[in-house]
Amino acid sequence: MRPQTRSRSVDRTHARPPWRRRLWAALALVPVLTACRGGDEDSRVPAGESSRMQADNYVRTAIHRSPEGIILLPSAKAERAYDRTRLNEIAQALRQPAAVCFIRRGIETIRLGERDGERAYVDVPEGQAKFRARVDLTGETMRVEVLETGFDDEPMENCVREAIEAVKWPPSRNNQVQRIDVVYWVSLGLRGEDESDEMKHAFREQQALAAERGRRCLEGRLPIGTYEVTGLSLLDREGRTVANRVDPDRVGEPVAACLTAAFREVRMPRSRDAFIRPFSPRVVFEVGDNGVVSYDDARWLKLIHLEQQAQREAKRAELGGDGQAASAPPIALPRAGGDAGGDAGAPELEPAPAAASRPEPDEGERDPAKGGQKLDLLGRDPG
Incomplete structure (x- = not known):
């Protein structure tokens, strides 16, 4: 069942409970995961209970293998208007500013607290959200809407939305306004x-x-x-x-x-x-x-x-x-x-932060939903 959109003005107390957020994310991510991995253009998950189970299993694996990721769900019209490889590159590039959003917000909010009777990190700006970007024929983002959100931290959500607004998309092949849904999830992940x-x-x-x-x-x-x-x-x-x-x-x-x-x-x-x-x-x-x-x-x-x-x-x-x-x-x-x-070597009262050297990037797949990839989180001005 297609999720209904809700306005940003809707009270957050009406947001879906966590288990429903996860279920929504599992259902919503399937088409784009297939597309971003370079499947055939007409490759779709067919309707029916059996395909739904396959979709759930596929997405569960994708979410478990990475605590963060961005994937795109272009409309049928947008799929014909854009090259999939280019969309995959955009999804990969979006992970960098989204990660900066998480770091900047997290250093302000994260603290040691208690959860279920055990010490744990609380006030983490983690969650999942689905955005809709409308793109003009030149590739400029006209506006970005929040369709569904599992973020309890609104500044974090807004930061990701602004990162999507800044994306420069390819020019449209059919000279029409396009619609692309963007799904993003982030968490600290397991700390074993x-x-x-x-x-x-x-x-x-x-x-x-x-x-x-x-x-x-x-x-x-x-x-x-x-x-x-x-x-x-x-x-x-x-x-x-x-x-x-x-x-x-x-x-x-x-x-x-x-x-x-x-x-x-x-x-x-x-x-x-x-x-x-x-x-x-x-x-x-x-x-x-x-x-x-x-x-x-x-x-x-x-x-x-x-x-x-x-x-x-x-x-x-x-x-x-x-x-x-x-x-x-x-x-x-x-x-x-x-x-x-x-x-000797002690910092001055207000020392300037030293620029960190950047290691060589890892080789491997450029799948935006794949875990274990290295993001350059140092030495770059994310502004």
């Missing part, structure tokens, strides 16, 4: 890998390194006392920080901005099928009566680095002095105290 003991250990080390870099942010700026600093870091699948924040409640805006720069250098191991990976740093700083700033994991970090250095030396001994490992420089231990060398 990031919840492993290995990842937790890696993040604790990265958090301690960030605290070491950030000690200077507090020196001479805060009175004697204990300061618990919390925040949020959003990482991509390569483990690079794409956005982060430090809550200023206890330390004030200037110090929080400085600490944000320190925590921006957090790097984690790769998670192959991830999209956006949230981590919540928590560090307790202590400002002593002599002005020295320490933090809770300083001793632990020093022990970890001593252990790593011992492992390197043991491996060097195993090589039997053949010189292969002799050229490796000794590890530089961060200083947990307030001695003169401990502040």
Whole structure:
């Protein structure tokens, strides 16, 4: 059954419940998934219960394999007016600005809370929506309507709509106004890998390194006392920080901005099928009566680095002095105290963010509904 459109002015309390949103998405995505994968022009899912089950299974697989995606459903007239390969390229390109919408909104709203009695990330701007773009014969988007929405976060939905409005479509072959439906879904996805003991250990080390870099942010700026600093870091699948924040409640805006720069250098191991990976740093700083700033994991970090250095030396001994490992420089231990060398490399109060290098893109299919593809979320002005 074809979903009915609803006006943006309709009260959001009348939105469909989550299970119906998922069912709608499963039914709506099927035609475009077939089209974007390059099927024959007349390839359609025939009517009937058996085809409906096939459609549900196909879409369930597509949604499970990727926490985000964009797919297009051109009208029958638009299919004849546009090249499918070009539409697939447009769908792929739209994922970038849509991901930026999710990151920009998420860094403002996402927080650690409780769901079903367990700690979980809440206020995530995730959901599914179906938009309708009307395109003039030159390829300019005339307007974009929201047909169906599962987003509870209206700014996120509006941001995606504006990204669709900015699309430059191909000129129409039949010199007529065209209609193209755009389906978008996004979520954090499963976080099983990031919840492993290995990842937790890696993040604790990265958090301690960030605290070491950030000690200077507090020196001479805060009175004697204990300061618990919390925040949020959003990482991509390569483990690079794409956005982060430090809550200023206890330390004030200037110090929080400085600490944000320190925590921006957090790097984690790769998670192959991830999209956006949230981590919540928590560090307790202590400002002593002599002005020295320490933090809770300083001793632990020093022990970890001593252990790593011992492992390197043991491996060097195993090589039997053949010189292969002799050229490796000794590890530089961060200083947990307030001695003169401990502040080297600490961020300034309001440092400029460093431009991150972009890795080479992965090879593979360019299916906009396929998971595991790399989006360039760093070093680009999404405006």
